[in-house]
Every structure is written in structure tokens, then in C-alpha cells.
Amino acid sequence: DQQVKQNSPSLSVQEGRISILNCDYTNSMFDYFLWYKKYPAEGPTFLISISSIKDKNEDGRFTVFLNKSAKHLSLHIVPSQPGDSAVYFCAARNTGNQFYFGTGTSLTVIP
Amino acid sequence: GAGVSQSPSNKVTEKGKDVELRCDPISGHTALYWYRQRLGQGLEFLIYFQGNSAPDKSGLPSDRFSAERTGESVSTLTIQRTQQEDSAVYLCASSLVGGRKHYEQYFGPGTRLTVT
Numbered sequence: 001d002q003q004v005k006q007n008s009p010s011l012s013v014q015e016g017r018i019s020i021l022n023c024d025y026t027n028s029m030f031d032y033f034l035w036y037k038k039y040p041a042e043g044p045t046f047l048i049s050i051s052s053i054k055d056k057n058e059d060g061r062f063t064v065f066l067n068k069s070a071k072h073l074s075l076h077i078v079p080s081q082p083g084d085s086a087v088y089f090c091a092a093r094n095t096g097n098q099f100y101f102g103t104g105t106s107l108t109v110i111p
Numbered sequence: 112g113a114g115v116s117q118s119p120s121n122k123v124t125e126k127g128k129d130v131e132l133r134c135d136p137i138s139g140h141t142a143l144y145w146y147r148q149r150l151g152q153g154l155e156f157l158i159y160f161q162g163n164s165a166p167d168k169s170g171l172p173s174d175r176f177s178a179e180r181t182g183e184s185v186s187t188l189t190i191q192r193t194q195q196e197d198s199a200v201y202l203c204a205s206s207l208v209g210g211r212k213h214y215e216q217y218f219g220p221g222t223r224l225t226v227t
Contacts, residue, residue: 032214043202043218089153093214101154
């Protein structure tokens with residue numbers, strides 16, 4: 001049973017525009033949510049996180065929004081750059097320190 | 112500093128053989144995780160080690176899978192009598208426990224296992 005879902009397998013965006021990646025979860029007991037970025041043949045790298053007690057966290061061009069009532073989070077990248085092209089994984093952590101990952105969204109930023 | 116390393120980077124094995132995958136976590140990271148990523152799928156949790164506590168093995172898919180960790184250092188994931196459905200990229204991650212960044216996992220490059 002997939003506790004973290006990314007329903008869009010791919011997304012294409014023009015350079016300079018906003019990229020919005022979405023993620024839904026089912027377990028209301030998750031305490032941290034994270035986004036990872038993955039290039040081919042490399043392991044995922046941590047990008048940004050948000051605690052379940054917050055609704056927004058911003059780091060440079062990256063902002064994560066959390067809507068607990070909808071059990072939904074999103075990652076906004078503004079402005080998008082060609083180097084942002086990668087697979088983005090959403091993840092959630094439970095209080096037992098287990099992490100659940102979505103299936104990923106492949107972002108292509110078109111120059 | 113050195114990141115998480117994994118070996119081998121690629122492994123091709125015949126069905127029925129045993130394989131051993133190795134992970135060297137970042138020094139000082141007490142938590143270590145193993146994940147599996149099948150083609151087109153997300154990361155699937157396998158096992159979690161935290162210090163000297165009993166490991167959380169709840170994600171291991173069958174008793175053919177086992178993992179060991181020596182103290183807070185190297186971990187090995189062993190798959191016995193490999194099956195074709197074991198073909199995947201096996202990823203290891205480590206993290207601190209406690210402190211502000213305790214939820215950040217650092218991943219190795221993975222081992223691509225192909226069972227023929």
C-alpha cells in the first residue's frame with residue numbers, strides 16, 4: 001500500500017517558468033516531509049524539507065508547501081533552470097524514523 | 112568529506128546464486144537504511160539500523176534477504192538464492208540521529224543488481 005504518491009510521472013517546463021511538483025500522502029502521523037532530487041546513475045540528494053507543524057518552507061528557488069488537511073504537499077521551483085532537470089522524489093518520515101518515498105516525477109526544463 | 116559509498120556498483124548474477132552488497136556510511140552517522148528501487152518504481156524501504164538497537168527489518172520482502180551492520184560502520188545486504196524479481200538498484204543511506212538535520216538522509220550511488 002503506497003503511503004506516499006506522486007501521480008505525475010513526468011513534467012516539462014520552459015526555462016524561467018515555475019515548476020510545481022505534487023505529492024499526496026495517507027498517513028496523518030508523518031512528522032517530516034522531504035524532497036529529494038536524483039540524477040541518472042546517482043543516489044538521491046536531499047533538497048528541502050518541511051516539518052508537519054509548518055505549512056511553508058523556502059530555500060532559494062525552492063519552496064515546499066504543506067496542506068495537512070488535504071494531506072498534500074508540493075514543491076515549487078522558481079525560476080526553473082535546465083540544471084533542475086532530474087527525477088524528484090517526495091518522502092515522508094514517521095515517528096519510528098522510517099521513510100516512505102513516492103515513485104518520482106521526472107522534470108524536464110526546456111531551454 | 113567522504114559520502115556514502117557502495118560496492119559493487121554493478122552486479123550480474125545467475126538465478127539461484129547468493130550476492131552480498133556493501134555500504135560504507137558517512138562517519139558519525141548512526142542511522143543506516145537500505146532501499147530497493149525497481150525499474151519505474153519508487154524507493155522501497157528494506158531495513159533500518161540505528162546504533163546498537165535491534166534493526167527494523169519490517170521491509171525485507173522475504174527470508175532470503177538479510178543485513179548486518181558492524182557497530183556504526185559498514186553494512187552488508189545479503190540476498191540468498193537470487194530470483195529475477197530481485198533485479199533492482201539497491202540504495203544505502205545514512206543519517207544523523209538527533210539534532211536539527213536528523214531527518215536528512217545521504218544516499219550512496221547504489222548497486223545495480225541484475226539476476227539472469
